[in-house]
Structure formats: C-alpha cells, structure tokens
Amino acid sequence: MIKYIFIAFFVSSVAKASDVFNMTFLGTGTPRPNIEKLGPSLLIQNQNQQILIDIGRGTSLRLSQIGNDYSNIKEIYISHFHFDHIIGLADFWLTSNLWQKKLDTFVYGPTGVNAFCNNIMETYRMDLKYRYKNKKYSKLICSSFKNKKSTYDDEKISIHSFTNDHGHIDNSYGFKIKFKGKNIVYSGDTTISENVINNAKDADILIHEIFASSKKIIKNNKKLREVASTHTTIDQMISVLKQTNPKLTILTHALLFGVNENDVLKVIKENYNGNVIFAKDLMSIDIGKEINIFNLDVMNGK
Template sequence: MRNLITFFILNLLCQSLTVNADELTVTLLGTGTPIPSIERFGSSTLIEHKGKYFLFDVGRGATIRLSQIGMYPSDIDNIFLTHLHSDHITGFDDFWITGGIWQRANTLNVYGPDGTKSFVEHTQGAFSLDAFYREKQSSLNLKGLEVNVTEIKEGLIYDEDGLKVSAFRVDHGAVEHAYGYRIDSDRHSVLISGDTTYSENLIANSQELDLLIHEVSVIEPKLLQSNPKLKSISKYHTSLQQLHKLVEKVKPQKTVLNHLLLIGSDETELSHLLETKFQDKNIDVGHDLMTIHLR
C-alpha cells in the first residue's frame, strides 16, 4: 500500500514538473510609445521558457527594466524586432554594449525586418571608439560585442528546445517591413502584435491563443477630426473599435494592451471604455513590469 501511495505521489510530482517545464513567463518591460514617460518605457517584452530568455523589441529603457527584475542583457541571447521605428529600438545600443561589458558568453542573435543589419552595423560603428577604449583599459573581450543578424521573412524563424517563434506581416502604414510575432511552446501560445492597425493577417495567425498582447490607440474624436496629422497616425494604429472586432474574432484566453497611444484621453478613460465595451473579454491594460505566467 505504501509503495502504491509513493508511486502516486511520484507520478503527480512528475506530472507537475512536466507542466512547469513548459511554463511561459511573459514580462512587459515597456508598454509606452515615443512619448517620454517614467511609467511607460519604450516597447519591449520579455518571454522566458525553460530558463531561456527572449526579448521582443528593445525600446527606451529596456536595460533599466531588466535590472529591476535582477537581469542583465547578457542573460538574453535572442532579440526579435517587430519593426525599425525608434520607440522599438532606441534601447538597443544600451542593451548591446552593456551586455558586452558584462562579458556576454554567447553571440547575440538579432532577428528583425529588412534594414536590421544596417541598423546594427551603424550602432556598432557609432560605439567603435567606446569598444576600443574599453578593450585597452579593461581588456574587454570584443567577442561579447559580436552580433549575428537575421533579416526575417514571414514564417517560422526560431525553433529550439520546444519553443517556436513565427513572424507574420502586419499593417503599419508606410512601414513596409512591420511584423508581429507568434510564440508557441508545447502547451501555450502568445502573440505580440507589434505596431499595426486592424490586420486580417494577424487574425489569420491567431488561432487558439492563451495570450494576445496588442497595441491600442485612443484619440479624442474632436482632435482626430480637426488634426490631419493625428488622422494619419490613427490609420496605422488600432482603435478601440477595431480592437473589439479583432478580439471578437480571435477569442484569446486573455488580452493585454501595450503601446498605449492616448491622445486627448487617459488611462482612466481607457479603463472605463474597456469595462463598458469589453465586459466579457478578459482584457487588461498592461503596465511596465507586469508579469503573466502561462502554466
């Protein structure tokens, strides 16, 4: 009898270990836009799976947010860029060079749209004197500053150790090469929209999501009507009405909003609108350092 109980306990333990082994932990490092904000840094989302870390966009302050959760850039080997708008990449130089100073052990892989190679090379060029000084003064190992860039197309771009990352095109106006990412482990799926307006292609890539991380814009209607610039900005972001239609179609288990573009509006109003128009949708306004565990 005792053996039987031990067997059941061990079996339960093994099952829970198996479940935990496939846990995905999502941390929003930055949920802001180009508008400077101490609360909302530039776009950046960290995903952890089986002890490996993956970074999606590296906006303003990403390295600071990492330090707030006890991490260094050198803990992360793979970065995926959605597009090359500044608010998604202005944290790259800090992330890359700080990782090098902290003796990055593995070459940093950067996946991104056309133009990523040039962006990375120019950043490296801009910091070449710094690298030279550090090598002379403190024997910095320049290997830690090497970057392996892959310019992506739609489809599967990473597949290792039970984690798949796929890219798909989104609609971000003049930004010809703008992508969203879908992340699949054995049991869980997360989708990061990147910057986009309502996108049928995003919907086509959104089957059975545990978590949808999506951008949103709320621009006060009178401002929108009277300001041609805002009107054009609104065309390449997602309004609440569009978001509602999208969530209705995709039916994710949970939706978290990031990249909050609020003009003539604020978070109180956004929360109110979500409460009244999205009652049964399990949708939250994301915030920097929000963590979601998918177990």
C-alpha cells in the same frame, strides 16, 4: 521591495515548473518619453531561454531592476524600425559587454537589420577600442526574418514572425510565440490586420497595441488622424477581439489622447465579453496550465 500582485485567471491542476514559461513587460510605452511607461520591450523566458521582443527606451534599466544581467539573453526580435522599438539596442549591447557577456547576441528583424546592427557597432567603435584592446567582446549577429528558418520544437520557446499593417511602414511584423501548446500573439504596431487576426484566433494571450482619442482632439488634428490610420482604434480592436476571442488580451503601446485606460476598457467591455487588461511596466505573467499575473514593481517600494 518587491511586491507581487497575484491574479489567477484559469485555475487547474499544478503545472510542472518546466512546463511554465514567463513573460515580463519591460516597457509598455510609445515614442513619447514617460518614466512610468518605458519603450516597448517584452522578456520571454523559460528555464533555458531568455528572448527579448523589441528593445525600446530604457530596456536595460528595466532588466537591471529585475536583476537580469543579460548573460542569458541570446535572441532579440525587432518588430519594425520605428525608433521607439529599437533605440535600446546600443545600450543593451554596450552594457552587456561592460558586464562581460561571453556569448554574442542574435538579433532578428525586418530587412535592413544587418546594416542597422553594423552601424551601431561602427558608431561605438571608439568606446570598444578604449575598453577592449584585445578585441574580445560580445557582438550583435543580425539577420532578417527572410533568412531565418522557423522551426517548431515543443521543448523550446519559438518565435514566428508575420507581417502586419503599420501604414507607411512596409516592413513591419508581429510575432507568434509558441511553447508547449500555448500561443501568445504580439501584434506589433499595426492597424487592424488580417494576418494578426488569423494568427490570434483562440490564442492564449493576445498582446495588442491600441489608439484612442477624444472626438474633439482628433477632429482638430490632421496629423493625429494620420497617426490613427496606422494604429488600431477602439472600434477596430473590438472587431479584432470578436474575430479572435483570445483567453486574455493585454493592451500595450497605448496612444491615448484626451482619454484614459478606463475610458477605453469601458467601451471595449460594453461590446466584448472576454478578459481585457492594460499592460504596465514590470507586469509579469507565468503561462502554464494556468495564467498567473503579478507585478515586479520595484520602483519606489510601491
């Protein structure tokens, strides 16, 4: 059963279908396995394009849940090489061939993405040999952001990469997603970052990661303090929001220790007036003249 929870954020005149694009959170989790929050992945689509941003654990399962057979997903963008953002690529690629995907899939990522893709294809060489004796199968065509020209075409969804600040990861990116005058910014994994802030000023939607912990847990855990330094704390998030003032902010990839989402929202809302919500898996958003949020929650008929 599909349940739609409908929330209209900004109401104005009815938009033409071709002016509306959609994004669906396939996974909103972290490296920690959680059946309710699979690995990070965001599906962006309009009538002619389907694009994935990150491809974490279970992306193929979520695509299957929403009835997507991958055949129209032509591009995948990878924010960085922490495994939680890329572990779903082999599954996606092999399953796409099982379902006879005709076209190759273009994968864009940080430097090293080419080797990463080639290694995946080499790792599964035996499976391909058994299944596709005629060698006709869809491939991963990968190139780094440095070799990709950014183009703006108002009729198409365009994805522009920018570096963020993910601590020891020297090759980590966020994205600006543009379509028909609308801007969505995806922070990627990052601590507070000038580049994210500059890109997110007055964005329609800011999708941002967050880290929060109880004082007791973080005081007693050195490793967690190191983790925190590469992510965005609540205080830093409030600073980002005050500097950027997006129309809607969606928190995802939430690393929460001894606190819950309501605790985080309470502190943020005491300090910032704008719309801030947490993402959940299968939350889907139509973006046009208005922003409509609904949940494609097909799990257990909930």
